[in-house]
Amino acid sequence: MSDTGAGVRTGIVAAAEPPHHRRTLTGYLLMPALLALVCLALYLYVSSQELDSIEARSLNAASLTKAIWEHVQLTAVSTLLTLVIAIPLGVLLTRPFTRRIRPYLLTVLTIGQAVPTIAVLVLLAVAFLFLGFQAAVVGLVLYAIIPVLLNTMVGLEQVDESVLEAGRGMGISKFGVLTRLELPLSVPIILAGVRTALVINVGTATLTTYINAGGLGDIIVAGLSTNRVLVQIVGAALTAVLALLIDYLAGIAEDFLRPKGL
Amino acid sequence: MTSTTVNNRSTGKVMIRLENLTKRFPGQKHNAVDNLTLDIYEGEIVVLVGPSGCGKTTTMKMINRIIEPTSGRIILDGEDVTTTDPDALRRRIGYVIQQVGLFPHLTIGENIATVPKLLGWDSKRVSARVDELLEMVNLAPESYRNRYPKQLSGGQKQRVGVARALGADPDVMLMDEPFGAIDPITRDRLQNEFLRLQSEVRKTIVFVTHDIDEAIKMGDRIAILQDASKIAQYDTPEQILTAPANDFVSDFIGNGASLKRLNLSHVSDIELTQWPTVQLGTDHNQALDMLRRSDRSALLVLDESGRPRRWVGADDLHRGAGRPLDEIGLPAGAMVEPRATLSDALNELITARYSVTIVVDAKGIYQGVVDIEQINEAIRGMRSSAVARARAGLAEGAEAGSTGGQP
Numbered sequence: 001m002s003d004t005g006a007g008v009r010t011g012i013v014a015a016a017e018p019p020h021h022r023r024t025l026t027g028y029l030l031m032p033a034l035l036a037l038v039c040l041a042l043y044l045y046v047s048s049q050e051l052d053s054i055e056a057r058s059l060n061a062a063s064l065t066k067a068i069w070e071h072v073q074l075t076a077v078s079t080l081l082t083l084v085i086a087i088p089l090g091v092l093l094t095r096p097f098t099r100r101i102r103p104y105l106l107t108v109l110t111i112g113q114a115v116p117t118i119a120v121l122v123l124l125a126v127a128f129l130f131l132g133f134q135a136a137v138v139g140l141v142l143y144a145i146i147p148v149l150l151n152t153m154v155g156l157e158q159v160d161e162s163v164l165e166a167g168r169g170m171g172i173s174k175f176g177v178l179t180r181l182e183l184p185l186s187v188p189i190i191l192a193g194v195r196t197a198l199v200i201n202v203g204t205a206t207l208t209t210y211i212n213a214g215g216l217g218d219i220i221v222a223g224l225s226t227n228r229v230l231v232q233i234v235g236a237a238l239t240a241v242l243a244l245l246i247d248y249l250a251g252i253a254e255d256f257l258r259p260k261g262l
Numbered sequence: 263m264t265s266t267t268v269n270n271r272s273t274g275k276v277m278i279r280l281e282n283l284t285k286r287f288p289g290q291k292h293n294a295v296d297n298l299t300l301d302i303y304e305g306e307i308v309v310l311v312g313p314s315g316c317g318k319t320t321t322m323k324m325i326n327r328i329i330e331p332t333s334g335r336i337i338l339d340g341e342d343v344t345t346t347d348p349d350a351l352r353r354r355i356g357y358v359i360q361q362v363g364l365f366p367h368l369t370i371g372e373n374i375a376t377v378p379k380l381l382g383w384d385s386k387r388v389s390a391r392v393d394e395l396l397e398m399v400n401l402a403p404e405s406y407r408n409r410y411p412k413q414l415s416g417g418q419k420q421r422v423g424v425a426r427a428l429g430a431d432p433d434v435m436l437m438d439e440p441f442g443a444i445d446p447i448t449r450d451r452l453q454n455e456f457l458r459l460q461s462e463v464r465k466t467i468v469f470v471t472h473d474i475d476e477a478i479k480m481g482d483r484i485a486i487l488q489d490a491s492k493i494a495q496y497d498t499p500e501q502i503l504t505a506p507a508n509d510f511v512s513d514f515i516g517n518g519a520s521l522k523r524l525n526l527s528h529v530s531d532i533e534l535t536q537w538p539t540v541q542l543g544t545d546h547n548q549a550l551d552m553l554r555r556s557d558r559s560a561l562l563v564l565d566e567s568g569r570p571r572r573w574v575g576a577d578d579l580h581r582g583a584g585r586p587l588d589e590i591g592l593p594a595g596a597m598v599e600p601r602a603t604l605s606d607a608l609n610e611l612i613t614a615r616y617s618v619t620i621v622v623d624a625k626g627i628y629q630g631v632v633d634i635e636q637i638n639e640a641i642r643g644m645r646s647s648a649v650a651r652a653r654a655g656l657a658e659g660a661e662a663g664s665t666g667g668q669p
Binding site for chain 2: 166170181184185259260262
């Protein structure tokens with residue numbers, strides 16, 4: 001199980017495979033309890049403050065719920081699209097017939113990742129007058145593809161060659177070898193990539209406020225432009241809580257989706 | 263039991279015929295396998311053996327077309343399979359590799375069920391077959407069926423590998439150094455178990471190894487391969503040991519060919535010598551009398567049911583007057599069963615007090631003894647019969663040829 005070897009071959013090291021054992025029940029409950037505590041503290045602190053009209057415009061249940069919901073939607077849709085694009089692409093790029101174009105494509109994608117999302121978003125807005133939710137999703141997907149793609153490729157390449165040879169030697173078809181051996185055996189590493197993509201997307205989705213796509217970025221930017229520290233803190237804290245919560249959920253999904261016996 | 267019975271066991275039907283098989287890998291100047299023609303008979307273990315890089319694995323992998331031949335034909339059970347659907351072909355052929363390659367995310371049961379499921383067996387039949395196979399390879403089904411491969415030792419994994427290859431009861435099995443990555447003691451046990459299994463299932467097996475001792479032990483027939491899978495000799499282990507076809511073969515066998523030959527004959531193949539024996543409780547004077555009449559230096563004391571107990575010499579009888587026979591002399595060691603090889607018998611003999619190995623049956627009852635003369639005789643016999651056979655092949659002339667391959 002050396003993903004480092006495969007990582008060296010592609011020139012980029014993918015996210016490491018997570019530890020093998022499922023956590024205990026207390027382990028599972030620790031993170032949600034902590035996050036709930038943070039939210040409670042935040043609520044009590046904000047309630048104890050006298051809000052002026054500008055603060056009250058951002059810090060009310062309706063606008064906060066809207067911002068959080070938009071943020072979750074942005075993250076979910078962009079991650080889903082990322083998976084739909086990156087996993088099949090990763091499969092294609094590990095087949096023998098794409099060996100020739102593999103290095104070029106990887107170079108292009110890696111350069112793509114070096115360009116900051118904010119730049120992509122602004123370019124989309126200015127050059128193509130492409131704004132709003134859909135533009136935001138495009139920006140997020142472009143950025144999150146790389147970790148998922150690389151992890152898919154590394155995951156597929158680290159599968160023990162003798163397992164595949166045994167499978168082929170027993171008369172499992174090429175497609176069967178992919179779906180029944182290669183993909184299940186690379187699930188842990190692919191999932192690690194998906195988790196990375198999710199976390200990246202939660203974070204970067206705060207930037208999409210600049211192209212009018214909503215999200216928790218709205219709250220933070222509102223606080224910044226009106227110079228209201230309390231609003232900034234609430235926006236930033238909620239973003240952090242959401243990111244940690246999504247990472248936690250992804251971690252649970254990893255624990256349960258990993259094939260037994262690995 | 264391995265090879266002395268080749269001709270009785272084999273039906274003489276050609277199961278696999280390789281015809282002018284050639285493989286050249288892209289970008290290589292020379293053929294990895296060059297124009298190989300080989301007949302493999304039904305129910306035999308044919309061992310392909312040769313130095314590394316001689317093309318033996320490539321040859322084997324062309325039979326199930328994991329490697330596609332560049333030219334030539336593969337005929338399986340009378341049917342040309344050179345261009346048929348490779349997946350269907352592979353489901354008819356068991357495949358065991360050195361690294362085993364168990365599917366780590368599936369249980370042992372699911373691993374073994376792979377090919378039966380591919381062939382669309384119903385689940386009842388599949389699970390019955392899985393249990394049967396686990397029994398066959400000496401793994402208790404109820405405790406192993408639901409384990410995962412990582413919970414097994416190397417030897418256990420390879421047993422599962424063999425069981426998986428036998429999944430849909432294929433006629434033909436290909437085994438690529440199956441015991442190569444296993445420690446010597448376990449390897450020996452697995453080899454013996456496998457030979458016992460083979461005596462029940464009688465598959466046609468192509469077995470690749472680089473180890474000539476393993477080839478001699480496992481093979482009904484051995485093909486010694488040179489560069490590009492050129493056959494240096496294709497014959498029974500006895501013939502190869504007694505009449506190597508050329509210098510390459512003799513070099514490959516290495517030193518100690520006659521010692522290796524002793525692995526091919528069993529104690530049951532030779533006539534045992536009788537040794538003077540005496541029952542426990544016999545009077546000392548009577549025993550001395552018997553000893554005097556024999557030309558040996560000691561008597562073998564047997565208990566009531568005929569099991570060897572002690573060696574008793576004349577000195578012992580004089581000195582130990584009045585004591586029971588099982589308290590004087592030396593304990594009887596160096597015993598073998600009839601299915602032991604002559605090599606085992608010789609091993610025991612070297613350390614034995616009276617330079618003989620006692621032969622007992624499965625219940626431990628005395629059958630006779632083997633001494634150095636008999637082992638010598640056996641070697642001489644093997645040599646002359648091999649020479650005779652080689653001469654007979656010479657007389658038959660070129661039109662019939664021998665068993666294929668090089669004369």
